[in-house]
Amino acid sequence: xxxxxxxxxxxxxxxxxxxxxxxxxxxxxxxxxxxxxxxxxxxxxxxxxxxxxxxxxxxxxxxxxxxxxxxxxxxxxxxxxxxxxxxxxxxxxxxxxxxxxxxxxxxxxxxxxxxxxxxxxxxxxxxxxxxxxxxxxxxxxxxxxxxxxxxxxxxxxxxxxxxxxxxxxxxxxxxxxxxxxxxxxxxxxxxxxxxxxxxxxxxxxxxxxxxxxxxxxxxxxxxxxxxxxxxxxxxxxxxxxxxxxxxxxxxxxxxxxxxxxxxxxxxxxxxxxxxxxxxxxxxxxxxxxxxxxxxxxxxxxxxxxxxxxxxxxxxxxxxxxxxxxxxxxxxxxxxxxxxxxxxxxxxxxxxxxxxxxxxxxxxxxxxxxxxxxxxxxxxxxxxxxxxxxxxxxxxxxxxxxxxxxxxxxxxxxxxxxxxxxxxxxxxxxxxxxxxxxxxxxxxxxxxxxxx
Numbered sequence: 001x002x003x004x005x006x007x008x009x010x011x012x013x014x015x016x017x018x019x020x021x022x023x024x025x026x027x028x029x030x031x032x033x034x035x036x037x038x039x040x041x042x043x044x045x046x047x048x049x050x051x052x053x054x055x056x057x058x059x060x061x062x063x064x065x066x067x068x069x070x071x072x073x074x075x076x077x078x079x080x081x082x083x084x085x086x087x088x089x090x091x092x093x094x095x096x097x098x099x100x101x102x103x104x105x106x107x108x109x110x111x112x113x114x115x116x117x118x119x120x121x122x123x124x125x126x127x128x129x130x131x132x133x134x135x136x137x138x139x140x141x142x143x144x145x146x147x148x149x150x151x152x153x154x155x156x157x158x159x160x161x162x163x164x165x166x167x168x169x170x171x172x173x174x175x176x177x178x179x180x181x182x183x184x185x186x187x188x189x190x191x192x193x194x195x196x197x198x199x200x201x202x203x204x205x206x207x208x209x210x211x212x213x214x215x216x217x218x219x220x221x222x223x224x225x226x227x228x229x230x231x232x233x234x235x236x237x238x239x240x241x242x243x244x245x246x247x248x249x250x251x252x253x254x255x256x257x258x259x260x261x262x263x264x265x266x267x268x269x270x271x272x273x274x275x276x277x278x279x280x281x282x283x284x285x286x287x288x289x290x291x292x293x294x295x296x297x298x299x300x301x302x303x304x305x306x307x308x309x310x311x312x313x314x315x316x317x318x319x320x321x322x323x324x325x326x327x328x329x330x331x332x333x334x335x336x337x338x339x340x341x342x343x344x345x346x347x348x349x350x351x352x353x354x355x356x357x358x359x360x361x362x363x364x365x366x367x368x369x370x371x372x373x374x375x376x377x378x379x380x381x382x383x384x385x386x387x388x389x390x391x392x393x394x395x396x397x398x399x400x401x402x403x404x405x406x407x408x409x410x411x412x413x414x415x416x417x418x419x420x421x422x423x424x425x426x427x428x429x430x431x432x433x434x435x436x437x438x439x440x441x442x443x444x445x446x447x448x449x450x451x
Contacts, residue, residue, distance in 0.1 A: 025067040025447065026050065026098040026111040026129040028148045029085050029163040032155065032370055033378060036321055039289075042224045044193050046278060047217060049172065050148040054135035057105040066450040068097045073443040084357055085163050086156040086368055086382050088408045089422045089445050092116055094123065105135040109145075128167045143172040149197070151217050151231050152310070153278040153291035155323050156366040156382070157356045159308045160231050160272050160295045161215060165352035168213065170199030190222040201235075207344040211238035211269075213354070214248075225280040231295070233354075235343055236269030270340040270347065272297060272355070273304045287316040295355070297331035297338075306332035308356070312366075320370040329355075329362045334391030337361060351395060359394035363387050364402065377411030388428075400430035420445040 024031070030048045038045040071094050082091050098111035111129040116122070131145025148167040152158035177192040186192075199213045214236065219229040234251045237243040251268040274295035281288045292311040296304025312325025331337040337360030338347040346353075346360075353359040364386030371379040383405045388397040404427065410420035422443040430436045 024052075025069065026096070026100070026109050028090055028092075028128055028167065029087065030150055032086055032088070032380065033372070035155075036316070036370055036372075039321075040316060042280075044191070044219055044221055044227055046151070046153040046227060046229055046276060047193060047195055047219060048150040049143075049174075049195075050129045050167065051131055051133050051141075051143050051172070052100050052102075052107050052109055054105065054107055054133055054141055055176075057102065057107075057135050059104040061102055061104060063102045065100045067099070067447065068095075069093070069445055069447040070095045071443060071445040073441055082164065082357070083384055083402070083404045083426065084156045084366065084382065085150070086366070086380070087406070087422070088378075088380055088410050089420050089443050091422075091424075091441075091443065098129065107133040107135070109133075126166070139175055139177060141172075141174040143174075145169070147172055147197070149215070151195075151215075151229070152276050152293045153227070153229070154293060154310050154312055154325050154327070155314070155368065156325060156384070157310075157327060157358070159293050159310050159327070159329065159356050160233060160274065162353075162355055162357060164357040165349040165354050168199045168201050168203075168349050170197040170213075172197045188222060189220045190224075191220070193217075193219045201349050203350045205345045208238035208241060208342070211241070211343060212236050212243070214251075225283065227278045229276040230274075231276070232271065232273035233347075234269055234271050235340070235347060238343075241342075242268065267342060270343050272347065274307065289314050289316070291325075297336050306336055308337055310356070320372045322369040324365070324367045326365050327356055327358060327362070329358055329360050330390070331360070334361050335393035337394075339393060346394070348395075353394070353396055358386075358388055359396040361388075361390040361393060362397075363390075374409065375411075377409055380406070380408040382406050398428065398430040398435035400428040400435065403427045416449045418447045420447070 027050060035045055092115045093113055094116065095114040096111060098109065100109040109131055111127060113126045113128060114123060115126055128146050131143055131147050133141060133143035135141050146167040147170055148163050149161050150158050150163055151161040173196050175194040179191055180186050180189055195217045197215045201211050201213055214234045217229060217231045219227060221227045236247060236251050247268040251271065272295055276293035278289060278291040281290065290313050295308045296306055298306040308329045308331050310327045312323055314321050314323035329337045338353055338355055339360060340346060347355060358364050364384055366382060366384045368382030385403045388402050389399045392399045404425060406422060406424045408422040410418055412418050425440045427438040428436055
């Protein structure tokens, strides 16, 4: 159990136009209750970024919102290991102060955190989530900053782009068609969302300094019950590598594997790509949806190959949602997923996987749920079990059997203060036995918004 709890409320002297808790904080992973609201509304919920909601802005809009939070838990390094992304409390953060400014359809958000490193537990200051965004008309958005992303329909992670790693600097372009019923040619697509970014994987790497990461995602919703997505990321360039437009075009055309067996060092980079789907079956099974994601670590015949898999189902009732999902990150063979012979640090940023939180060569089941009304607040429960790092080819986990569970609850204390509590347990039965671990952690988080 946590050895010591230290809590105090931080306040930032910012004027704010927020009404109670209506103004969301800057988050580095999606709030599961906000995601549930989008799912229940039939909105596209499989693409998320840490940017503020800019839809519906008007030239006359002016506002600034201030928020601060402080988290207390045992600072022991053994307790900083993070499983999953289905959380009310981000266990990395010890303190955060942030503000969001809107001037018409231009938005800015600044965040300052004091957080723990995933590997050594050392605390450091960061500005993750800070960004500028511009809503251009009803359909386009341009943004830049330390923006976090999640691409995929699952509740507890994404195979291609998740929030386990810290955000990296990136420029983002998004488009949302809105309903296409009146379109003469494209009505059959229903609604279309497009997202693309260009980022730099900065920070210490043991392979190539500052490689680029390019991402593209397209989601269509031909019927309200069906969402289909296609995603692709390219890890290319960097110091000493070909950063030219020609190298990008080779990668874009899928010629990463077009080389002789004796020398592939001139490959433009490393790519992942694949597809995902969410299908609402409420017409036959009230509240039930199926979802899945296939992401390939290689390419064959201009299509992804060597797939990783994720599949699940959820049931939405009047009080919340229950879900069960399975993730398998063995990409055809052990040692392949998120690894590359040129980028030997792999598909990772600051030592953490950019894709699924389990990293490569894992098979993990997750069962969880949200309760919208529980003892005067909101509740969350999740259990995870499976096998991690079967081939001992990733740096994130030891080879181990995993069992973890979390109970979380939050409530609003008046109109400007929120309290969150989490009780987490983690057990790793590892090889070699010296890497085994079993611990329990209690976390408290208090947040404040200025009136």
